[in-house]
Amino acid sequence: MAENAQAPNPPAQPSQAHMVALQDSVTRLRHILAQLPELFHAAAHEDPLPAMQRLAADLLEADSLQILIPAGLERGHTAELGRISVPVLLGGRPTGRMDAHRAYPFDDDDRAVARAIGQMVGMVLEQSAAYSQLNQYRDQVQANDDTLDQLLSFARHIVSGTANQRELAVRLATQVLHMVGGERASILLFPLDQPEQPVLIFHTGVVASPERAIAVRDQGLAGVVLRERRPLIIDETDTDRRWLSLGHHEVPAATRCAMAVPLLWGERIVGVLTVTTTRSRLFNTPQLNLLELVACHVSLALRSAELEERLVSLHDTLAGTHQALAAAVETARRAMATPNSPAARAQLAAALEEIHTLSEQLRTTHGTLHNLVVPRQ
Secondary structure: OOOOOOOOOOOOOOHHHHHHHHEEEEHHHHHHHHHHHHHHHHOOOOOOOHHHHHHHHHOOOOOOOEEEOOOOOOOOOOOOEEEEEEEEEEEEEEEEEEEOOOOOOOHHHHHHHHHHHHHHHHHHHHHHHHHHHHHHHHHHHHHHHHHHHHHHHHHHHHOOOOOOHHHHEEEEEEEEHHOOOOOOEEEEOOOOOOOOEEEEEEEEOOOOOOHHHHHHHHOHHHHHHHHHHEEEEOOOOHHHOOOOOOOOOOOOOOOOEEEEEEEEOEEEEEEEEEEOOOOOOOHHHHHHHHHHHHHHHHHHHHHHHHHHHHHHHHHHHHHHHHHHHHHHHHHHHHHHOOOOHHHHHHHHHHHHHHHHHHHHHHHHHHHHHHHHHHHOO
């Protein structure tokens, strides 16, 4: 019976066609693996879709390929042999679709590769979103650093500035333009001794007429800021009634967007700082916040300059009063040495009258000094 037993069949040898198919698959897999780094490098692009579409078309040997983010309501052409459509997943959820087309049919391997590419495209998009967020954080940090540098430079400019309030206003307005990105700036000042007569000064050094300064105070954006005591933005001056149109005074390029902040010192309004531009809707809330922060420095600088101007004036007044008072006292002393002389009595009366006048002047000067130290509420 052993002689009649059949030997086991030898294992079937793979055919030549199978060997070629296997080699093609290995070659294709190597090609796909070689392209993966470039596919993920696309995440660093500002728009990764063009690079991913080119690479995906190469890996699928497609004549055309489109990645749709979002995909919309239309369905992909999955039933046609020469077309293939797979979802693009972002965080495990469909966020788009990849459609490919070529002249000859896609097989099962192509579909498997397409599904894998769809998942990788989702991963690249997720990585691209992370890159974009990191770039936003980096830009924000850089913007904050730039703002701090500008504020430091601005503060240095203030402490080394002039004591002349009007000249200082021009220099500060020019510096403000560099910080907030405007084209023109102005400061409406309210002098301590004559607050009812405002002074309008432009960054160019031009001082407006008293009539225009009063009009801006009463009717313009500065007037609204004065009444409401808060910063404001006008996105489009043509359609906002809060903007005071003074066309015959304006430069050829009309103002389109403006923002203004009050300059406060305690309860007192030192002035109003206004920045304008010829572009509509240019200013935003962060710029207005920066302008308000700058306004605190401007208020301090203008207040300091005003105090220094007044103190210099008071010093000169007191020096003149002291000399005149010393002369009147000396005249009275000499007149009292000869009380019986009619001429001496006349000199004494005149000297006493002068002393009385100088005393009133001293009281007035003291009141002015008191108002500088303790401003009226």
